[in-house]
Amino acid sequence: MYGLDFSILSENYKTIFAGISMTVLVSSIASVIAFVLGTFFVYFRISPNESVQKIMDFLVSCIRNMPLLILIYLFYKGLPSIGIVFSAFVCGVLALGIYTAAYISDALLSGIYAVPKEHFQASKALGLTRIQSFLYIIYPQALRHCVFILGSQFMNLIKNSSLVSFIAVADTFYVVYKGMADSYRIYEYFILAVVVYGSLTLFVLLVTNILQKNYKLPAAEVRV
Amino acid sequence: MTGNVIINNLPFLMHGLFVTLKVAFISIILSMLFGTVLGVARFAKIPLLSLVVGLFIDITRAVPLILYIIFIHFSISPYLYEHACFVNYLGINCLEMFSAVLAIVIFTSAYIAEIIRSGLASIENEQILAAKALALNEYQTMEYIILPQAITRMKPSLCAQFITLVKDTSLASAIGLIEFTRAAEIVYETSLHEFQILSFVALVYITINFLIHKILVNS
Amino acid sequence: MIDLKRVKKSYKSLKVLNDISFSVNEGEIVAIIGTSGCGKTTLLKCINGLEKIDDGEIIINGENINRKNFNLSKLRENIGIVFQQFNLFPHMTVKQNITLAPLKVKKMSQNEAEILAMMLLEKVGLLSKMDSYPHELSGGQAQRVAIARTLAMKPKAILFDEPTSALDPHMKMEVLDVIKKLKDDKMIIIMVTHEMKFAKEFADRVMFLHNGQIIEDDIPENLFNSPKSQVVRDFLKKLEED
Numbered sequence: 001m002y003g004l005d006f007s008i009l010s011e012n013y014k015t016i017f018a019g020i021s022m023t024v025l026v027s028s029i030a031s032v033i034a035f036v037l038g039t040f041f042v043y044f045r046i047s048p049n050e051s052v053q054k055i056m057d058f059l060v061s062c063i064r065n066m067p068l069l070i071l072i073y074l075f076y077k078g079l080p081s082i083g084i085v086f087s088a089f090v091c092g093v094l095a096l097g098i099y100t101a102a103y104i105s106d107a108l109l110s111g112i113y114a115v116p117k118e119h120f121q122a123s124k125a126l127g128l129t130r131i132q133s134f135l136y137i138i139y140p141q142a143l144r145h146c147v148f149i150l151g152s153q154f155m156n157l158i159k160n161s162s163l164v165s166f167i168a169v170a171d172t173f174y175v176v177y178k179g180m181a182d183s184y185r186i187y188e189y190f191i192l193a194v195v196v197y198g199s200l201t202l203f204v205l206l207v208t209n210i211l212q213k214n215y216k217l218p219a220a221e222v223r224v
Numbered sequence: 225m226t227g228n229v230i231i232n233n234l235p236f237l238m239h240g241l242f243v244t245l246k247v248a249f250i251s252i253i254l255s256m257l258f259g260t261v262l263g264v265a266r267f268a269k270i271p272l273l274s275l276v277v278g279l280f281i282d283i284t285r286a287v288p289l290i291l292y293i294i295f296i297h298f299s300i301s302p303y304l305y306e307h308a309c310f311v312n313y314l315g316i317n318c319l320e321m322f323s324a325v326l327a328i329v330i331f332t333s334a335y336i337a338e339i340i341r342s343g344l345a346s347i348e349n350e351q352i353l354a355a356k357a358l359a360l361n362e363y364q365t366m367e368y369i370i371l372p373q374a375i376t377r378m379k380p381s382l383c384a385q386f387i388t389l390v391k392d393t394s395l396a397s398a399i400g401l402i403e404f405t406r407a408a409e410i411v412y413e414t415s416l417h418e419f420q421i422l423s424f425v426a427l428v429y430i431t432i433n434f435l436i437h438k439i440l441v442n443s
Numbered sequence: 444m445i446d447l448k449r450v451k452k453s454y455k456s457l458k459v460l461n462d463i464s465f466s467v468n469e470g471e472i473v474a475i476i477g478t479s480g481c482g483k484t485t486l487l488k489c490i491n492g493l494e495k496i497d498d499g500e501i502i503i504n505g506e507n508i509n510r511k512n513f514n515l516s517k518l519r520e521n522i523g524i525v526f527q528q529f530n531l532f533p534h535m536t537v538k539q540n541i542t543l544a545p546l547k548v549k550k551m552s553q554n555e556a557e558i559l560a561m562m563l564l565e566k567v568g569l570l571s572k573m574d575s576y577p578h579e580l581s582g583g584q585a586q587r588v589a590i591a592r593t594l595a596m597k598p599k600a601i602l603f604d605e606p607t608s609a610l611d612p613h614m615k616m617e618v619l620d621v622i623k624k625l626k627d628d629k630m631i632i633i634m635v636t637h638e639m640k641f642a643k644e645f646a647d648r649v650m651f652l653h654n655g656q657i658i659e660d661d662i663p664e665n666l667f668n669s670p671k672s673q674v675v676r677d678f679l680k681k682l683e684e685d
Contacts, residue, residue, distance in 0.1 A: 065433035066426045067391040069405060074426065077412070078419035155286075162288040166398070173290060180298055190295045198286040354530035356493060358544035358596065359519035368543060372534050 008185045009192055012175075019175030020196055026093055026171060027161045027200070031154055033097025038104025043134060045109055063102035068163055071095040076167045092164030100157045107153055111146030112138060144215045151208030155201040162197075172196050230424050233411045240407025241428065247321060247403060248390045250314055251328040255389070258329060259336025267341045277337070284334035290395050292331050297323035297399045324396035324403075332389050339385065343378035344370060383440040387433045394429075404428070444468055445490060445600060445631060450499035452485060459485045460496070461655035467600075472632045474642035474663075477652035478678065483635040484527075486652070487602045490633070491524045504599075520548060523593035524602040527609055529585040531577040531592070537564070538573045541592045549596070556595075563591040567621050583614030587621050600631035608637055639682060643667055651675050 009016060044056040063071070075091035086094070115138055123133035143150075165174035176193045180186050230237070265277045284292075301323040305311070308322075316322050347370050355365040397406035408425045412418045445467045452460040459482040467473055475483050488494040490501060492508055492515040501508050508518055531540050541563060542556040551559070564570045567587040577585055586606055593601055603622065607615040619641055625632060626645070636642055642649055642663060649666045651659040651674075658672050670676050 061434070061437075062430050065387060065391075065430040065437075067394040067405065067429055069394045069397070070422060070426050070429060073405075073409075074419070074422045078422040081416060081418040159286075159288040162290050163395075165290075173288065176291070177294055180294065186295065186298045190291070190299075193291050194283065194287055197288060197291070198283065201286045350526065350528060350530045351532065353493060354526065354532070357491060357519055357524045357526075358592070359516045359548045360544065361516060364547050368547065369532055373532075376534065 004187060004191075005185065006188055008179070008183050008188055012179065015175050016172075016179075016192065019170060019172040022169065022171040023158070023161055023173075023196070023200070026089075026096065026164055026169065027158045029093045030096040030100065030161065031157060033093065034100035034104050034153075034157060037097060037101035038108060039139070041101055041105035042108040042112065043131075045105060046112060046134075048130075060102045060105055063099060064106075068095065068099045068160055069166060071099055072163055072167060088164075088167045088169050092161075092167060092169045096157065096161055096164065099160070100153060103153045103156070104150065107146045107149040108139075108142055110149060111142030111144075114145040115141045147208060147212045147216055151204055151211075154208075155204050158200050158204065159197060229411070229415050229417045229421065233415070237404070237407050237411065237425075240402055240404040243321070243402060243407075244390070244393050244404040245432075246315055247324055247328070247393045247396065247401075250316070251325050251332065251389055251393070252386055254325070254329045255332035255336055258333040260340055262333055262337035263340025263344070266337060267344045281334045281337050284331060285338070289327065289331045289392055290398060293324060293327040293395055293399060296327045296330070301326060318401075320396065320399050320401035323399055324393065324401050328389060328392055328396075332385065332392075335385055335388075336382070339378050339381045340374075343374040343381075346377055347373055379440065383437060386440070387436055390433055390436065391429065444504060445633075446500075446502040447490075448500040448502070450486075450489065450496050450501060452482075452489060452494070452496045452498075458655050460489070463499070463655070463657055465650065465657060465660060467631055467633060469631065470629045472626065472645060472647045473634070474646035474649045475633065475635045475652055476637070476639070476642060476649060476678075481652045482655045483652055484604050487524060487604050487633065487635060491522055491602060492518055493524070516548070520596050521598055522600045522602065523596055523598035524604065525586070525589050525593050525606050527605045529577075529582075529589045529609075531585055531589060533577050536574050536576055537569070537580070537588050540577070540588060541595050544592070545595050559595055560591070563594050564588075566594075566624065567591045568617075581614060582610045583617045586610065586614075586618045590618075590621055594625075598630065600633070601625070603632070603634035603636070605635050605637065639667070639679075651678070 041056060041060055044052055045060065047053050047056070072092060072095040075086065075095045076088060079086065079091075119137055119141070120133070123137040126133075128136065161171060162173035165171055165177065168174070172193060176189045179189045183189075262277050262281065266274050266281065268274065297320070302319060304326070305319050305322045311322055316325060351369055351373070352365060355369045360368065393403055394405040396403055397409065400406070402410070404425060408421050412421045415421075447466065448464050450460055450463045451458070463486065475486070477483060485494060489496050490503075492513075496509055503518060503522070506513065508515070531537075532543070535543065538557065538560050541560040542551075542553075545551040545556040545559060546553065561570060561573070564573055567590060569584060569587055569591070572580060572584060572588070577588070580588065586609075590606075606622065607618050610618065615638070619638065622632075622634070623645060634642075634646070644663075646663055649659075649661065649663050650657050651666065651670075651672075653674050659666055659670060659675050666675065667679065670679065
């Protein structure tokens with residue numbers, strides 16, 4: 001019978017800790033990129049100009065329909081071949097941010113659908129410009145309608161951040177994989193990874209629940 | 225010039241694509257099967273079973289798929305593959321493919337289970353009451369009232385999950401399965417032109433997933 | 444015949460039905476009135492076996508429906524219920540809504556069931572809506588379809604749970620007109636309602652339910668013109684003021 005022996009983990013605590021820090025760092029930066037870019041996407045997806053809307057919808061569904069791994073490779077291996085070079089870290093973060101932005105814009109769109117139609121007209125009647133009414137009236141409400149979907153997208157982002165290890169960014173999964181291969185203590189490292197990713201996603205879930213409780217608008221008119 | 229790289233290596237790339245589609249197809253069928261069983265088990269609130277199933281689903285959903293693939297490939301997969309000859313009938317012909325399918329199925333089942341459970345739970349209690357009042361029994365209520373409505377509501381989520389699954393098969397390249405992504409890597413490692421090849425691969429994935437979306441949404 | 448003996452039901456500490464006894468004879472039409480939240484809906488659901496009672500007996504055609512192994516399905520074929528919110532099945536057409544139970548429960552042939560559906564739709568004046576979906580109907584039309592759906596089981600008794608309270612005045616009339624037609628069918632009708640005028644003209648008997656108890660049970664003239672208890676007097680007075 002295989003006996004679990006966690007001393008392998010404490011021996012390598014420095015590398016493991018560095019890996020966890022890298023996961024947190026990559027996820028945080030990518031989250032910011034995804035949020036800003038996702039907002040940008042959704043602003044054009046509700047544009048009054050129908051062709052702008054269509055083009056943006058198409059772009060977003062293209063990003064959603066390709067594997068994240070391919071997007072990461074495109075940045076890390078594709079761009080250098082046409083003369084654009086970024087570091088592995090930048091490539092990983094950018095790809096992860098753009099990929100998640102597509103999903104964030106979907107989440108925001110569902111939130112915008114939940115905003116009562118009258119508010120669009122009301123903000124127009126107040127003489128606000130399109131950007132103003134989006135930023136001050138529509139977007140803040142939309143955010144509150146889709147707290148939960150947004151939260152689950154950020155949880156996905158944390159899990160997806162493991163793919164940066166494919167381009168040798170030393171994140172949690174990279175460390176776990178190396179550890180498994182070097183020491184063959186598969187179960188110990190697996191449990192470590194479950195605990196790390198589990199706690200990180202749980203953290204986001206808790207934050208989401210708090211936000212949901214405090215900021216969620218009444219769901220009476222939510223129709224997704 | 226560029227076109228040549230792709231055309232010259234097309235048979236190899238297409239073989240990779242075939243493996244991707246095979247893994248995706250087998251995995252979709254199997255995870256629908258297991259996912260439904262798990263989802264119903266969690267929905268039915270059977271004392272101990274629902275708790276265990278719920279725990280499995282929650283843990284699986286908190287962990288990256290790539291971790292499952294590596295873990296399963298390194299641990300139980302070689303042993304299982306040796307003893308489960310029946311998988312050959314499914315078209316699984318190497319250990320790498322077996323590990324990939326096993327990991328993807330376990331992982332996706334957890335997600336599908338959650339879709340099924342919430343789909344069933346979304347049917348209003350009044351509908352069930354009305355069916356009861358018409359003297360329909362439990363199976364008839366399930367068959368004629370709950371399922372048809374739940375399936376309509378679950379379809380978009382299931383469709384998104386299938387598309388995710390097709391994309392997820394690219395992760396099998398990590399354990400050396402020569403599917404579409406790994407095939408592309410091999411081609412550009414020998415011939416360069418990374419950007420063109422990767423764009424082509426991205427385009428193929430996008431087209432496949434567009435088709436899946438079209439077929440499922442319009443059906 | 445429907446017979447209730449000392450029926451009790453509570454949710455946690457709240458006593459919804461508190462010692463209710465009455466019986467309804469063949470062909471009798473009973474209106475149940477009372478303040479909202481006094482247990483009227485629960486009472487109907489108990490008679491149909493949709494909710495279990497805590498104590499007492501409900502005896503229908505000589506059988507106690509709360510004993511173990513009682514065939515509730517058989518009971519529900521004989522006692523139909525029409526809900527306040529219609530509860531039509533949104534994924535089925537009007538015709539499918541009506542024929543479902545005759546086909547699946549009574550094992551009628553498709554042909555027979557469709558003829559029955561057409562006859563019933565004719566009766567409620569909606570033959571033209573046969574192939575419409577519930578979301579294409581107005582509230583009044585939906586409720587008339589729900590009535591036709593219940594009649595399709597050829598029940599011996601039919602329970603109405605505030606069938607008009609979700610409707611505007613105009614639609615109320617069309618539904619009440621359909622219900623009036625049922626008088627000729629010699630069914631037991633038990634109807635929870637807020638329509639006092641309707642109860643007065645249409646019912647053979649009116650019961651007043653208050654805090655889970657029946658405090659008055661009389662013919663309409665007596666109950667409306669010379670109520671015995673103070674609660675009923677206050678209730679009627681308040682209605683007049685509105």
